[in-house]
Every structure is written in C-alpha cells, then in structure tokens.
Amino acid sequence: MSVVCPECDNPLDIDVDDVEEGEIIQCDECGTDLEVVSSDPLELAPVDEEGYDDEDETPHVSEDEDE
Numbered sequence: 001m002s003v004v005c006p007e008c009d010n011p012l013d014i015d016v017d018d019v020e021e022g023e024i025i026q027c028d029e030c031g032t033d034l035e036v037v038s039s040d041p042l043e044l045a046p047v048d049e050e051g052y053d054d055e056d057e058t059p060h061v062s063e064d065e066d067e
C-alpha cells in the first residue's frame, strides 16, 4: 500500500504488515519523522518535536470577519 507524506506529498511505499501503530518512520524525501497513527487504513502524521498539539480547534482565527 502506498501513502503520501503529509509534509511533502512524496509517495511512500510502505508495507502495512511491516509497520505498527505508533511506529515512527521517516520520509526519505523531506526527512520528516512520521508516526503511524493508524495501520488500517494506513495513516501517517508528522511527529512534532515539541510534542503533540492537543488542540482540536482550528488554530487559525478569522479576524473580525463575518461569522
């Protein structure tokens, strides 16, 4: 199964049988560490060195625009 790097869209050829949830792989294109957050379907998330952002809210706030 192939999945693309969430950072650079580089197609990564990953065998789902070779990875486990929580495993960290590295994109060979941009070097970003990617955590396997889900193996079925295969889903990757970049590992933030500063830790996870627990905020689920959208980080960007519109400035005095109409709501």
Ligand SMILES: [Zn+2]
Pocket (backbone or CB within 6 Å): 005, 006, 007, 008, 009, 010, 027, 028, 029, 030, 031, 032
């Ligand atoms: Zn990448």
